[in-house]
Amino acid sequence: MSTTTPPSTAGARRETVIVFALSLAAMVVSMMQTLPVPILGLIRADLGVSTAEVSWVTTATLLSAAVFTPLLGRFGDQHGKKPTLVAVLGVMVVGSVVAALATSLPLLILGRVLQGAATAIFPLALSVLREEVRPQKLPGAMSLVSGTLAFGSGLALVATGLLTSGPDADYRNAFWMATGFAALALLGVLFLVPATRHKTGGRTDFLGALALGVTLLLLLLPISQGHEWGWTSGRTLGSFAGAAVMTAVWVLIELKVREPLVDMRMFVHRPVLMANLAGILVGFGMFANFLGVSYLVQMPEALTGYGFDASILRASVQFLLPGAIVSLLASPVGGQLVRHRGPRTALVLAAALGTVGFGWLALDHGHTASVIGAGVIVGAAVSFGYAAMPAVIMASVPHHQSGIANGINSISRSTGSAIGSAVVTTILASKTVEHLPAGVPPLPAESGFTLTFWIGATAFALVAVIARFGLRAAQAPRGAAAPAPAAEQTAEPAAA
Template sequence: MSHAPTPPAADARRETVIVFALSLAAMVVSMMQTLPVPILGLIRTDLGTSTANVSWVTTATLLSAAVFTPLLGRFGDQHGKKPTLVAVLGVMVVGSVVAALATSLPLLILGRVLQGAATAIFPLALSVLREEVRPQKLPGAMSLVSGTLAFGSGLALVATGLLTSGSDADYRSAFWMATGFAALALLAVVFLVPATRHKTGGRTDFLGALTLGITLLLLLLPISQGHEWGWASARTLGSFAGAAVMAVVWVLVERKVREPLVDMKMFVHRPVLMANLAGILVGFGMFANFLGVSYLVQMPEALTGYGFDASILRASVQFLLPGAIVSLLASPVGGQLVRHRGPRTALALAAGLGAVGFAWLALGHGHTASVIGAGVVVGAAVSFGYAAMPAVIMSSVPHHQSGIANGINSISRSTGSAIGSAVVTTILASQTIEHLPAGVPSLPAESGFTLTFWIGATAFALVAVIAGLGLRGRAGTRPAEGTPSAAAPAPEKASVS
């Protein structure tokens, strides 16, 4: 896209302001996903509910994101990205207030559903960047916005730990903090992000959105609740079977509808498909790191023979914050790597760093410096991975499909995070210490953490396979300049080059 009438210095200032506003919005939405993780125990005690019921505080956000992200990403492409962004951020503000004021679990879950809808911010933000940022600056801008996702997830854990560290801690303070951040992001988008010029128009494929939403619900629900329901229970197996059936229905619907929500040719286009598989694996690794390290360092060494007796506050600030900060600092580096060497190289580096970081955790989690150092390496890996995936997608799909394509990739990362959470929880619950003093609750064995970290290393090794084999060829190898690949129609290429 040309900005020839505007002086280069003014272009740079304008682009910086837009990237700042969208980075803030992306950071805030990523905070919403991990915000309640450290305070689920407080919520359970305060509202007098069970562990199984309180898990819906995290599950509800995931399911809401799965339903609304593809629909709103496509809606923004069709009817205007800024109005959609503003509306979604407004819903997030309302959801945060509802969660902060909730006096019952159903109301809190409602607030979390509204917060989850805001996950659509990320693909919308990338679509805005594609229109407003010069091609040579686009990889760096996308990488910075993407890097704030990993940073926001870690920041939420740290901030929640700080706010709930006292003896009279109130979990609602975390949701009031979320309200403030959401309002700040809303104001930034309203005043700093311009109205986008590209609108495709057309009908909204509500039938496609409905069938996709049901498919994702039936897939993600047993993944997130399988530990409580039992992995071999009728509910879990029935949900997975229902997801398979609905996936077939969704594909049939999208092949028949005149203006489908998802173009099936785009969906199975190799670079897009590989980016989505990488999204699942990187999302898995990020949550395996967050949860594995958080649980590990809080283990009472006197009872278990390992761990650091850390409080929630110490676990967040000392062990998780360094990795979150490095993930933010690594994002512009990832952008430069994508720009000069291509997203495939960035993804390969992410894979190598992730595998090394998790192997380090598996072999050396008995020392504070090792746990922190390995977490820093994994944080950089996640940031490079998040920088590479949007670049692969943006260079592989036409302009009018960028919102929905990045929306699907966002769902793939959320799916990976859900799988990571389920795997870590299941492993730690199944491998426990046999001989503990009477009255002491069950605690995970050290072997459970070692296995978790080796699985994380395997996930990133699979990312290396995707980078080396799945993205072999022209797509994903050239430096991303924000233009579609040969798969995109010629008019679309002309409009953004």
């Protein structure tokens, strides 16, 4: 009797291994974005820098991701996705080591810049899935990899809280943890992900990449630093004006060069454009939830009249971890929803859950069960949203544009996260508790959190508008042919 594994079984196992390796890599990428949030105070005290200076620890990663993600996504499409993945993960390992060993702020920022370049892993991972996973299994695979983004962001907050909970806490432990995860992801991709079959070749549009990078720098820099610079300051307004000018320059370049970094027909193709707008709003909601809840539960009730007097550890484990776990568990559900009902339905459900979750937080954030329950609902909303967006994009662009299209969508989510961080910080700084005892630093008033949560609900309500009016209805797919080029499509295609 033969013991040979049937081809279908062997193929399924191979797909599972690939999805596992790429999910781990995507999770590590998302961890890098939120990792330093709970330890900025420790970093500031240890390195002897100001609040404005230490904020560059998070800003540097965001800006690095904005510059390198589209370039590396396109490079992977042209020259091979696996080699690009391995190289980027190697850079992330080096960056994590540099951050862990840094004894000065410039060195720490250098490490964070190298970590930020690894954001390109996510669009590259989706492109690999498109090549290696059967069409009927692709939505579930993409949803699982996408779901690890929200899970990884929450996991980083929890793990950092655990590692820095003692009286002699050292923030460097968090970066050593990041090094270990990055090395594990590198080994997983190196040994478990097959070599790329589709390569487009051609020239790299370095001029377009430079123009896009400058545009994103000028846009994201004032968003992330506006609360320090002042929203009406010359630097802030000048940066926004420069971003507008550079956007026009970038579009002109892309229309003129023979092999553009971004095909502008693809960029403005309705499903792709709507997915990017949804990415901004969902990214905004995710960060508004993380930061809003984290700050809320740490407020000292005796001084402010609200809050839970939670430590960083309690805030991470009790209040944020449940939502992160649910976001991971919801990702395969989102994949099935995309497969059987289409990405539009998944996005509508994400919008409904997010609006309900943030509305619940706005109306009742004085009870532990409410804060945790609402956070769980928002976590599921983010997971469904992340499942829908790659499905829309993958069904709307040809193979050779997968990397850059998902890279732009990654940037849209990062932009939304940056806007969410800036909005939450600005609101909480502008609404403070009156009549605090002498020597107590300003603390945000409860109304600031209420406003933050209502804005989060509004963001998800806008996602519903995008899904309803921006995306056309699609039949529930049971399987689909390979998508046609963006320019040839006139309706939202069914997800595979």
